Amino acid sequence: MLSLLLLQVLASCLWLGHSEVVTSFESSCPQFFFRKTPPNEALEPENPAWICQRYKNQYYFATLYDRSRRIPVYSAYLYQPAAGKRPNTWLVEPQLIGPTYPKTMEREWTLLNDFSISVEEIGKHQAVLQDYKNLTGLNRGHLNPSSHHPDSSSRTATFTLTNIVPQNEKLNGGSWNNYEQQTMIRNTQGCNNTYVVVGAVPGNNYIAKGRVNKPSYIWASACCEVNTSHRKTWAVIAENDRDEVELLTLGELEDTLTLLYGRSRVSLFDSGCPRI
Template sequence: MLLLLLLLVSASCLWLGHSEVVTSFESSCPQFFFRETPPNEALEPENPAWICQRYKNQYYFATLYDRDRRIPVYSAYLYQPGSGKRPRTWLVEPQLMGAAYPKTVEREWTLLKYFNVSLEQLSKSQAILQDYKNLTGLNRGHLNPSGHHNDPSSKAVTFTLTNIVPQNEKLNGGAWNNYEQQTMIRNTQGCNTTYVIVGAVPGNNYIAKGRVNKPSHLWASACCEVDTKHRKAWAVIAENDKNEVQLLTLGELEDMLTQLYRRDQVSLFDSDCPRE
């Protein structure tokens, strides 16, 4: 029986992948940021978690997570779109409960059945599937969408609950989807490498009996390397109760986020990325 249990857990870990809660992106997974420079501290929440998402010993993206509001602050990744099936399996982050737990991204039932974790224990550290059930006018909005990745492994890793927020249903399926699928294709023409950071501004409302914050705005930014001497950038922002997306320069988005967060001046990318 013990051997069977070990085999089941081992198979689960091999299939799913790995995440790491780290102390900084600069030292652990800097490759998802232009010039290996993450956003400055102006976006950091009071109780942050830095997560490097890894699958089969390869990192796929980085997420700054707000432990208190149980939503991501932003996810950063390289834009490498491709066809393929949309994953269906939702995952959670065991290490948000503590460093003693597995580095593997797991399904809820795997943790509950094989790692002696209770649902209450898991729910204290992050959002769970129950939080996103029976929503009205909202759905699970990816910051890092699976469609911006080109292989099954990278697509699968985007389906962690630490990469989604409660997003207006019409916005998610409408103007925001148009940006992800159409505007990004147009804007990345001629780009060799495109660094993307997508985020959510915390709002005043919550779902799941006050457990999970509903963002007031969603935003996205990109810095594209055309060649060694030329770069271009763009950004968008959307209110999370309207089916509208506003196209901005990178500098305009940083200024808007500075006003919305009411803290220090926001800087999303290294200074060599054009702001105008």
């Protein structure tokens, strides 16, 4: 019986994705940031988790996560869109429960049944599926969207609740979707590599009886390498209760986030990315 249980656990680990809570992005998964430079400390929450999001033994993006508000601060990735099916599974992060748990994205069902972890333990420092049920006017909004990735594995990796915020459903399906699907295609014409950082500014409201923060703003930024000597940038921001996206320069977004966070000066990319 014990050997059968071990085989079941092993099979689930082999099938499911891998992600890892690390001490820094620079030392673990720097490839998702231009010149291996993540955003500076001005965005860091009081209780952060740095997650290198890995699936089927490959890293696909990086997420700075707020354990207390149970939402991502930002997700960073390389823009590589392609046609494909939208995944239909949702995953959570076992290492947000504790460092002794597997470095694997897992389904809640797997943690409940194969690892005997309670929903309360899973949800202590992260959102769970129940938090996003019975929402009114909001839905699960990806920071790193699955459509910006080239294959099934990379798209499935984005379907972790550590990459999700409560987003206004009209915005998510309207102007924000237009930005993700249309503006990004136009802006990346001629780009060899496009580095993207998408984030959420915490708000004053919560869902799920105070468990999960509803962001006040959703924002996105990109730095595109046209060639070794030429780069271009752009950015957007949207209030999370209106179906409207404002197009900004990178410098304007950093100015806005500096005011919204009220801390030190925000820097989202290495200085080699133009601010105007």
